[in-house]
Structure formats: C-alpha cells, structure tokens
Amino acid sequence: MSKQGKGKQGKQGKAKGKQGKQTIATRAADYPQWYQDVVRESGLAEPAKVVKGCMVIKPHGYAIWEKIQRDLDARFKATGHQNAYFPVLVPQSFITKEAEHVEGFAPELAVVTHAGGEKLEEPYVVRPTSETIIGHFFAKWIESHRDLPLLINQWANVMRWEKRTRLFLRTTEFLWQEGHTAHSSHEEAKQEVRRMLDIYGDFAEEILGVPVVRGVKTESEKFAGALQSLCIEAMMQDGKALQAGTSHDLGQNFGKAFDVKYQTAEGEMEYVWQTSWGVSTRLIGGLVMTHSDDNGLVLPPRVAPIHVVIVPIFRNDEQRERVLEAAKSLRTQLQAIDIAPSDCRYRDFLEVVIDERDMRPGAKYFYWEQRGVPLRVELGPRDLEKGQVCIKMRVDSAAGEGKQFLAQDEFVAGIRERMLLFQNELLARARTRMQEQTVTIDTWDEFLKVFAGEQSTFAWCHWDGTAETEAAIKAQTKVTIRCVPLPGQGPEPEEGKCVFSGKPSRQRVLMAKAY
RNA sequence: CGGGGCGUGGCGCAGUCUGGUGAGCGCGCGUGUCUGGGAGACACGAGGUCGUGGGUUCAAAUCCCACCGCCCCGACCA
Missing domain, CATH: 3.30.110.30 (C-terminal domain of ProRS)
Structure with a gap:
C-alpha cells in the first residue's frame, strides 16, 4: 500500500469499497510511487532490506525472467552462440588491465579481502561484468584463426555498488546475460555487434511489446573500454528513457590487455576483435513501466507466467463440484494450446490457473488483475447450462472489451488468436504513445x-x-x-x-x- | 557522497514534542456461521526483545549520546 494513499485514508476514516482498498498510487499522482506499488502488489519483487540495494525476485517476477531467458537463449543459439559459465570472483588485478575499464568500474566494485578466515594475498572483486576474466580465458583458448569466431554467452549475476537503487531498474546485484565474442576482423566483429542489437530490438518488440529506438551511444555514455556502444532505448509512460540493452564493439582493447592473440592463415600473430552485449532484469522494470496501469501489472502474453485464470462461481457444494469439474476440463483444453508464432524455436503452451481459494469472486478478480494475468474466465452454473464462458481481458482492447459471454468451444478455438491480438495491441499502444510523445x-x-x-x-x-x-x-x-x-x-x-x-x-x- | 524520511505484532501506522492509563489502530492471519457473477458481514481468537548499545530517572517506545540499517530525492551507472 502506498504511504500516501494510506495517510489519506487514515485521516478520512473508513473509506468504503474500492477507495478503501486502494493499494496502488496512481501514475498521475506519483509515478515513482506507482512503480514501486505495482512491483510490490503484483508480487514481482521486494527490497531485500537486510542486504543494501538488493532485491528478492519473487516467484511471479522470476517466472517472467525465465520467459525472457527462454526466448533470448533460443535466439542466441540460433545465431551460433554457446552458453558457458565463469567465476563470480575476479582477481582484482584483472580489472586494472584495461585503462578505461578500471576507471569506469572501480567506484562500484565490491571486493572480497578475506576468505577462509584469512586475509587474501590478492583481493577478488565480485564481477561487475566479465570482460576481464573471459578475456583471460579467451587468451588460453584461442590460438589459431581456426578457433574463430568464438561465440560465448553467460547467464549470470553481477554486482555493482550503485549509489542509488530502484527495484529491477538498478539494483546492487542483478541478473543478466552477457555475450562475449572474439573475431578475426573488425568488420566481422562489427557485424556481430549489430546482429545482437537487432536481436535485442526484435525481442523487445515481439516478446515484451516494448518499442525501442536503436542507436549509437555518445563517447561519454558508451561502455567503459569499448570503441563503440550500440543500444536500444525505450520510452516509459512518464516520458523518460530506459536503456533496455547494449551491444559493444570492444575493438582490440581487451585483446591487447589480456594478450588474446591468434595466428592468421598467413602465419602472422594478431590480436582478436571482441564484442560484448547484454540485457538484464532491468527489462522487467521496463516491462512494468511500459504497459501497466493504475490497477496494477499488465503483461503481454508472451512473457506472462499465467495466461488464463479461471474463477469458479458457485453457491453450494453441489455447484462447486460441478463447476470445478468443468473448470478442470476447460483447463485441460487450454493447456494444450501453443501460442508461439510459427517461426518460434520453442513451444509456448498456455498456463492456466483455477483459483479455488475460499475468497469472494470479486477479491479474486482484483488479485489477478494486479498480477497482470491477460485473460480471466468466470465460470458458474449458469454458464455450464448454456455451454458458455464469461471472459474478460486485463485491458479493454481489440482482443475484447468488458465482460463477454462466448460459447465455450468458440472461446477455446479463438484463444490463440485472441492472445496474439492482445500481444500486438500492447505493442501498438506503446508505439503510438512513443510516437505521439x-x-x-x-x-x-x-x-x-x-x-x-x-x-x-x-x-x-x-x-x-x-x-x-x-x-x-x-x-x-x-x-x-x-x-x-x-x-x-x-x-x-x-x-x-x-x-x-x-x-x-x-x-x-x-x-x-x-x- | 550530499539532502530528506523512517526503524513499534506478518504488513502499514498512531503513540515520542509534554517520561507514568493494561502498548493501541487498520489490514492481514486462524476458527466458526451466514455468504458467493467486481475487494462480503458478524463473532471469537492468536500474534510484541518498541532497530542495537550505553546514559539520565523512582519510572524510558517517549529525554540524551553513540552506532546499525532501510527507503526516498540528487550526482554516477544495465
């Protein structure tokens, strides 16, 4: 509950009905508070508190991250990248080998000075990013032009001691993927940088429904140690920009710092040309600030952990049993539906929840709306008699306005298209907003x-x-x-x-x- | 690091200025009954080292000192 909302209520006394239960500040009244309220009330994450600047990503938030990972990972592998994993601790001396890199990251490093009850001879830093330690291993692995290109991705956590943190947007520890590649020519490396930026852009728009502008960072905004940084920038509902992904041309900077050399076909020794690129759990913050409204989270189906919630309606045990049986049958039908586009490399079956909790239906509606479930089904005795379902989309749109009563068969047959419509509509709305503003x-x-x-x-x-x-x-x-x-x-x-x-x-x- | 705010049942807060009543309220939680298509009502109930340490006092959530932590706003960053 927002502090502001609360204070007001306290003074007004017993506000009844909806107002009395308001738990999310409005965007108009207090945008930052609204953001925090949505993240909390939708069950995405909460501040760890016991660890400064860190967050606990709760199951609902982590499930979104898993969907992000699933799609990106498929795209990375489709373009020839392989996953690997490197140590979370990096020898402190590694960080200092690339001049700009040290300067950029030194202020925000967490350093391990003691371990095993003893002071370490050389401290380790907790990785703020892995260019240095990966550079070290690239130097060991690369000998010949035949070893190139080397295309590696790592799913990992990193730590940056930021002055100021915000859930998902900037936390001390965050989850991300970092791609690291080595090439035999600058031209090829530049193509890689651009290819990965396009993957990020496509992903943001197709999966997150977040329209982006693709561009080049200025000298002062580029990654510490890069020749050039490309980025995708998204517009949040308050008109502020969010850097949603970056792809860097590292040139030979790290190659020289870590002595990553290979022998060319002509027998010459050359430094490799490297790239790195990443997106993080920040994307979830961008997702929230792109689509959500004053009622809570709004999620595009392709990243929604739950697509459909079925709320059973009944007055007595006899009805309850009948309705639940029908709900389970409906769930079975829905769960078999794959909403992935035809060119998708994985299957995306509908996730369906039947809310059997002992609560009033209205309380359940509210609960699931806050959590951004795209579609709700109300199923009661009257519907069973008529062979129909009552549905409502999380947001009124081309995919459905208000409550609709549909024949159950028709509903099941059309749900895939309805989900894709909703997905497209969210992107279209965000795009319109960005263009208009x-x-x-x-x-x-x-x-x-x-x-x-x-x-x-x-x-x-x-x-x-x-x-x-x-x-x-x-x-x-x-x-x-x-x-x-x-x-x-x-x-x-x-x-x-x-x-x-x-x-x-x-x-x-x-x-x-x-x- | 600068500015501000705040640490009191699970959560949000009141009480602190002006020391002394049996530490209170809302939400949540548990049990029960009536309920059930947009946040239901009633009844009963459980739940507290008042951030930590020291000091003042007959007496400290309240006053003093120190410390710890979190949040928000700025400068820095995915």
Missing part, C-alpha cells in the same frame, strides 16, 4: 519548456557533437543524449544548428531524461 525541438527556449521540472519526453535535436555541449545540457536539465539513431531509427540526417550551442550539426540525436 516524441517531439522535434529546434530552440533552447522550447527545450527548457519541454524538459521543465520532472517532465521528460523523446526529443530529436541537433547537437554539435561535442562532449562539452552534452555535459552542459545534462548539468542544466538532466537531459542526456540517449543515442545517435541508426539509419531508419530517427529523422533523416539533415544539416542544422545545435539546439544548445547553435553550432553546425549534421544529424538529430535522441534526447531525454533517463532511468
């Missing part, structure tokens, strides 16, 4: 107006390309350059004047406040 800004006055106070949106602006301007804009407005758009991802390149300095610019870049 994206603006083009040419003057500094207008810029200040658009980004006044806590306000944010996506703004295409000319930029003179200097780090000084970028820093000045950030200092004055908290607005950052999210990315320089890849071709087709933003306005066509055009000559213009920097929105801040008035100096010449060749292209508009994406600006927004960010999480």
Whole structure:
C-alpha cells in the first residue's frame, strides 16, 4: 500500500469499497510511487532490506525472467552462440588491465579481502561484468584463426555498488546475460555487434511489446573500454528513457590487455576483435513501466507466467463440484494450446490457473488483475447450462472489451488468436504513445519548456557533437543524449544548428531524461 | 557522497514534542456461521526483545549520546 494513499485514508476514516482498498498510487499522482506499488502488489519483487540495494525476485517476477531467458537463449543459439559459465570472483588485478575499464568500474566494485578466515594475498572483486576474466580465458583458448569466431554467452549475476537503487531498474546485484565474442576482423566483429542489437530490438518488440529506438551511444555514455556502444532505448509512460540493452564493439582493447592473440592463415600473430552485449532484469522494470496501469501489472502474453485464470462461481457444494469439474476440463483444453508464432524455436503452451481459494469472486478478480494475468474466465452454473464462458481481458482492447459471454468451444478455438491480438495491441499502444510523445525541438527556449521540472519526453535535436555541449545540457536539465539513431531509427540526417550551442550539426540525436 | 524520511505484532501506522492509563489502530492471519457473477458481514481468537548499545530517572517506545540499517530525492551507472 502506498504511504500516501494510506495517510489519506487514515485521516478520512473508513473509506468504503474500492477507495478503501486502494493499494496502488496512481501514475498521475506519483509515478515513482506507482512503480514501486505495482512491483510490490503484483508480487514481482521486494527490497531485500537486510542486504543494501538488493532485491528478492519473487516467484511471479522470476517466472517472467525465465520467459525472457527462454526466448533470448533460443535466439542466441540460433545465431551460433554457446552458453558457458565463469567465476563470480575476479582477481582484482584483472580489472586494472584495461585503462578505461578500471576507471569506469572501480567506484562500484565490491571486493572480497578475506576468505577462509584469512586475509587474501590478492583481493577478488565480485564481477561487475566479465570482460576481464573471459578475456583471460579467451587468451588460453584461442590460438589459431581456426578457433574463430568464438561465440560465448553467460547467464549470470553481477554486482555493482550503485549509489542509488530502484527495484529491477538498478539494483546492487542483478541478473543478466552477457555475450562475449572474439573475431578475426573488425568488420566481422562489427557485424556481430549489430546482429545482437537487432536481436535485442526484435525481442523487445515481439516478446515484451516494448518499442525501442536503436542507436549509437555518445563517447561519454558508451561502455567503459569499448570503441563503440550500440543500444536500444525505450520510452516509459512518464516520458523518460530506459536503456533496455547494449551491444559493444570492444575493438582490440581487451585483446591487447589480456594478450588474446591468434595466428592468421598467413602465419602472422594478431590480436582478436571482441564484442560484448547484454540485457538484464532491468527489462522487467521496463516491462512494468511500459504497459501497466493504475490497477496494477499488465503483461503481454508472451512473457506472462499465467495466461488464463479461471474463477469458479458457485453457491453450494453441489455447484462447486460441478463447476470445478468443468473448470478442470476447460483447463485441460487450454493447456494444450501453443501460442508461439510459427517461426518460434520453442513451444509456448498456455498456463492456466483455477483459483479455488475460499475468497469472494470479486477479491479474486482484483488479485489477478494486479498480477497482470491477460485473460480471466468466470465460470458458474449458469454458464455450464448454456455451454458458455464469461471472459474478460486485463485491458479493454481489440482482443475484447468488458465482460463477454462466448460459447465455450468458440472461446477455446479463438484463444490463440485472441492472445496474439492482445500481444500486438500492447505493442501498438506503446508505439503510438512513443510516437505521439516524441517531439522535434529546434530552440533552447522550447527545450527548457519541454524538459521543465520532472517532465521528460523523446526529443530529436541537433547537437554539435561535442562532449562539452552534452555535459552542459545534462548539468542544466538532466537531459542526456540517449543515442545517435541508426539509419531508419530517427529523422533523416539533415544539416542544422545545435539546439544548445547553435553550432553546425549534421544529424538529430535522441534526447531525454533517463532511468 | 550530499539532502530528506523512517526503524513499534506478518504488513502499514498512531503513540515520542509534554517520561507514568493494561502498548493501541487498520489490514492481514486462524476458527466458526451466514455468504458467493467486481475487494462480503458478524463473532471469537492468536500474534510484541518498541532497530542495537550505553546514559539520565523512582519510572524510558517517549529525554540524551553513540552506532546499525532501510527507503526516498540528487550526482554516477544495465
């Protein structure tokens, strides 16, 4: 329950009915509070509290992560990557081998200085990312051009001692996948970087229903130790940006730091060209802030741990038995339905729950809505007599508005299409919102107006390309350059004047406040 | 690290200013009855080292000192 809501209720005394039970702040009243309320009330996660900045990912939240993993893992393997696992502890000296890398990560490292009751000769750091230790092993594994490309992915946890944490968006420990690859040419490495970015973009849109802008990070925003970082940026409902995934061209920086060399066909020794790319449990935060509403979580079917909840309605034991029997039969039919698209590499059967708990039906509706279950079935004696079901989608949409009564056969036959419709509708809505809120800004006055106070949106602006301007804009407005758009991802390149300095610019870049 | 807030049954809070009543309220939880198509009602009940340590006092949740922790807002970052 939100503190704000609570305080008000306390003073108002006994508010009855819906208001009295309100447990989620509204987006309009307090967006950050709303986010926290949804994460808590939907059972996704809670702050660990006993461990600073860490969270407990609860079963419902972890189930979403598992769905994310399932899909991404299939995409990685389809493009020739293999999973492996490296130690969570990294010798401290490894981190210091790549100059920019140390500088970027040193402030947020957790260090193990004692173990086994003794002080360690050399401390270990808890990995904030694994470029260094993987570089070490790549050096051992790669000898010949025949060993390349080497395409590795790791599903892991990492730890970064961030100053400020928020559930899913930024926690001290988080779960992610990190891809690490080594190639024999820069060209091939760059293709890999772009290929993985496209996988992330496709995944975000097709599976999470989160539209993204694909682009290139500026020098000051790129990964510590990379030549170039590509990213996907998503717009949250408050107009702020969330970096939803990154793919880095590491050049030969780590190859040189860790002496990862191979012998070419011509017999020369060369350093490898490396890439790394990752997405994290942050995606779940982005998912929440893209689709959810004031009633709680809203989930696209392709990441929903539960697709359908059946709420039985009855007045007595006799009815209860009949209804439950019918509900189980319906569940059996539904569970056999695979909602994966035809080109999907795994099967995605409907998950169906019958809520047999001893609660009033209305309380159950509320409960499952908060948890984002896409479709609810109410099944009572009247429905059994008529061979029908009463259904309701989590959000009114092309997939269904309000309560609908359908013949049970018709419902079962059409549920796959209904789920896919709902999936598409959520993406379409998010895309429409992003497009409608994206603006083009040419003057500094207008810029200040658009980004006044806590306000944010996506703004295409000319930029003179200097780090000084970028820093000045950030200092004055908290607005950052999210990315320089890849071709087709933003306005066509055009000559213009920097929105801040008035100096010449060749292209508009994406600006927004960010999480 | 700067600013703010907060540690009291499972959760959220009141009580602290002004020390002294039997530590209270809401939600949740348990049992029972009536109920059941949008958060049901009633009855009974269980549940507490008041963050930790020290101090003042006849007496401390309350005053003083120190410490620990968490949350929120900023600067840094997936």
